[in-house]
Amino acid sequence: MNSPTCLALLASLVCSPTALAQAALPDYVPVKINQNVDATYPPSMTTAGVKSGVASLAIAVDDSGVLSDCLATGYTHPAFAASAMTAVRKWTFEPARIHGAPRNSKADVTFHFELDGVAVVSMDVISYNELVHFKVAPNSEAYSVCTLSQLDRVPAPLKVVSPVYPGELARSSRGGHVVVEFYIDPQGRVRIPSVARETIEASPELAAVAVAAVSQWQFAPPVSSGKPVLVVASQDFSFKPPAP
Numbered sequence: 001m002n003s004p005t006c007l008a009l010l011a012s013l014v015c016s017p018t019a020l021a022q023a024a025l026p027d028y029v030p031v032k033i034n035q036n037v038d039a040t041y042p043p044s045m046t047t048a049g050v051k052s053g054v055a056s057l058a059i060a061v062d063d064s065g066v067l068s069d070c071l072a073t074g075y076t077h078p079a080f081a082a083s084a085m086t087a088v089r090k091w092t093f094e095p096a097r098i099h100g101a102p103r104n105s106k107a108d109v110t111f112h113f114e115l116d117g118v119a120v121v122s123m124d125v126i127s128y129n130e131l132v133h134f135k136v137a138p139n140s141e142a143y144s145v146c147t148l149s150q151l152d153r154v155p156a157p158l159k160v161v162s163p164v165y166p167g168e169l170a171r172s173s174r175g176g177h178v179v180v181e182f183y184i185d186p187q188g189r190v191r192i193p194s195v196a197r198e199t200i201e202a203s204p205e206l207a208a209v210a211v212a213a214v215s216q217w218q219f220a221p222p223v224s225s226g227k228p229v230l231v232v233a234s235q236d237f238s239f240k241p242p243a244p
Contacts, residue, residue, distance in 0.1 A: 028197055031061045031105045032094035039087035039111050039119040042079035046115065055080040056110040056124075058183065060192045061093045063102040069192050071183060071230065073108070074144040081143075084111045084119075098200055104211075106194035145183070146224050146231045155184060155219040155231070163213040165239055169205055175240045176203040178210040182235070186228035188219040203239075210237045 045053060055075040060068045070088055072081035088109065096105035112120040148154055182193040193214045195207045214235060222231040 026097075027099060027201070029097040031096040031107050033107075033109070033121075034092040034094070035087075035121065036092060037087050037090040039083045039113070041113055041115060041117045041119070042077075042083050044079050045077060045113075050077065051115045053077055053080040053113045054110060055084040055113070056108060057081070057084055057088060058106060058108055058192055059088060060104065060106050060194070061095055062104050063095050065093045065095045065102075067091070067093060068104075071185070071191055072143075073183075073230065073232075076142045078141055078143070080111065080113055083113075084109075087111075087119075098197065098204075103200060104194075106192050146222065146229045148231060148233055150224050151229070151231060152223045152226065155188060155222045157217065157219055158188065159216065159218040161213045161216040163206075163209040163237060163239075165209065166205075170239075170241050175238070176206045178203065178206050178237045178239070180210050180214045180235050180237070182214055182233060184219050184222050184231050184233055186221055186230060188221045190215055190217045190219075206237075206239050210235075 053076040056073050058071045058073050060070070062068045067089065070085060072078075072085060075081040075084075095102040097103065108123060110122050110124050112122070114120075178195060178199055180193050180195055183191040185191050193211045195211060200207045221228045223229065224231075
């Protein structure tokens with residue numbers, strides 16, 4: 001950058017405090033979790049002689065910092081998931097922000113339980129390999145969210161709502177591509193629809209209308225090995241402005 005350009009930029013910032021404040025804002029600030037309540041080691045696991053366990057949750061926090069949804073996506077025993085859910089529902093949150101504006105967001109939280117009562121929290125989702133690490137028996141109560149390929153059949157859509165592409169937005173937009181990821185719970189309801197941060201930064205309006213549509217969808221209950229399960233899915237949307 002040459003000197004005249006630098007001077008012009010400096011003059012602009014000096015003359016515009018608002019611009020200076022905006023320039024200082026980070027592009028993205030993730031949701032902040034205030035862990036004001038600790039998860040407790042399940043007494044039933046102590047009685048059973050289980051010395052450790054894990055539970056992973058997917059959480060949704062709205063733009064006012066309120067927990068709007070919470071799902072257990074993996075655990076070595078449902079008692080660990082129940083303890084984690086009880087704690088999370090008592091936590092407080094500060095919403096994620098993009099360019100300073102609060103946004104709805106989704107996060108994964110994993111609890112690592114130890115018999116002495118220590119529960120270490122990470123923002124990673126539990127994996128199958130981690131379940132194996134905890135020496136999960138084939139017929140145990142361990143659970144991990146399914147993929148569509150693990151289902152007996154793809155759940156049939158019972159209600160599909162198309163995104164509303166506002167006319168003014170369509171006329172002023174070059175269009176865009178949005179991928180919405182979501183869960184279908186054992187009752188066939190859509191839970192925690194979300195899009196990547198990059199999508200929100202590039203097309204916040206399109207991301208919003210896509211998520212709003214998918215949140216109203218309903219499916220036949222997803223089934224794996226004859227049992228209703230939680231499954232993760234995604235849907236692509238291509239928005240094209242009207243032809244001139």
